[in-house]
Amino acid sequence: MADLRPTEILLSDDRIQKRVAELAAQISRDFPDGVHLVAVLKGAFVFLSDLVRHMTGRVTLDFLAASSYAKGTTSSGEVRLLKDLDYSLDGRNVVIVEDIVDTGVTLHYLQDILRARGPKSLRTACLLSKPSRRLVDVEVEYIGFTIEDRFVVGYGLDYAELYRNLPHIAVVGPA
Numbered sequence: 001m002a003d004l005r006p007t008e009i010l011l012s013d014d015r016i017q018k019r020v021a022e023l024a025a026q027i028s029r030d031f032p033d034g035v036h037l038v039a040v041l042k043g044a045f046v047f048l049s050d051l052v053r054h055m056t057g058r059v060t061l062d063f064l065a066a067s068s069y070a071k072g073t074t075s076s077g078e079v080r081l082l083k084d085l086d087y088s089l090d091g092r093n094v095v096i097v098e099d100i101v102d103t104g105v106t107l108h109y110l111q112d113i114l115r116a117r118g119p120k121s122l123r124t125a126c127l128l129s130k131p132s133r134r135l136v137d138v139e140v141e142y143i144g145f146t147i148e149d150r151f152v153v154g155y156g157l158d159y160a161e162l163y164r165n166l167p168h169i170a171v172v173g174p175a
């Protein structure tokens with residue numbers, strides 16, 4: 001896995017921008033009284049920043065960071081919360097903003113712990129979804145793109161912490 005780098009472009013900058021604008025409009029329409037976005041660090045930071053700039057109405061933000069143990073070798077749902085939220089979710093319309101839903105383990109865990117904090121509603125927005133990889137059934141109300149089982153980077157997503165800065169989404173492959 002050491003010599004992987006971005007190869008083919010899967011989703012261009014342009015395509016992503018158009019789709020993110022559509023998602024933002026849809027979320028704004030669904031929450032005319034305002035919405036509280038909870039972004040999952042670090043992967044969602046680019047998606048979030050484009051999303052909020054296309055949203056109208058009252059928008060507030062918070063961040064959390066999570067990491068799954070021994071990714072790829074366990075399906076037991078062991079997720080660690082590395083950074084918790086600054087604000088309460090009590091009575092708010094909350095949308096989790098995540099980069100990608102892969103096995104669903106991380107999102108399932110986050111939805112569980114956030115639901116327990118008493119939001120008025122809880123929905124999820126993911127830029128990408130890889131349904132063929134799902135181990136846990138999770139509900140995602142807003143999905144940017146459904147993709148095949150390929151490892152992708154760019155637009156916030158990393159491989160070994162690299163390539164988050166790419167404006168497009170690329171598949172990684174041998175150099």
Ligand code: IMP
Pocket residue numbers: 043068098099100101102103104105106107150151152153157158159
């Ligand atoms: P899950 O718990 O398997 O759904 O994992 C979700 C997390 O794994 C995402 O938030 C990403 O951080 C990471 N991930 C899954 N697939 C990819 C990928 O193709 N590229 C980069 N990160 C990925």
Ligand code: MG
Pocket residue numbers: 040041042043044099100
């Ligand atoms: Mg992530």
